Amino acid sequence: MKKYLLLSLFCVCNFYLSAQSPVGVWKNLDDEDGKEKSHIEIYEQNGKLRGKVIKLLPAATVTKCNACKGEKKGKDLVGMDILWDLKNSGKVWEGGQILDPKNGKEYNCKIEFDGTEKLKVRGYIGISMFGRTQVWYKVK
Secondary structure, three states: OHHHHHHHHHHHHHHHHHHOOOOEEEEEEOOOOOOEEEEEEEEEEOOEEEEEEEEEOOOOOOOEOOOOOHHHOOOEOOOOEEEEEEEEOOOEEEEEEEEEOOOOEEEEEEEEEOOOOEEEEEEEOOOOOOEEEEEEEEOO
């Protein structure tokens, strides 16, 4: 009986963790200076995750994407998608891109939960080993 109870508990916990979704509003902290920069809304579109800046916080030093190329060049960050095309592959969303508005560069991206109220957002070139990670916090 104890085995069945433990197995049931394991299944429920596993379902809960795999069912977690990053859809919602997140506060990002700059991985270089540790200051809160913006609120980003992660949303689902056509089965993939996207993220757009919905609010800049007082420590934000970049308000327009002047370093960007193409259609994003010189545009306000508020309302801009900076994260796109992430696909769920279990506990990680990957295969998408993220924009660094400071330098205008786009990087491969993956995100995963670190607990229930934090996301690890990793931008990288080529393989994940060559990149950097920010921690984003759920906005309540």
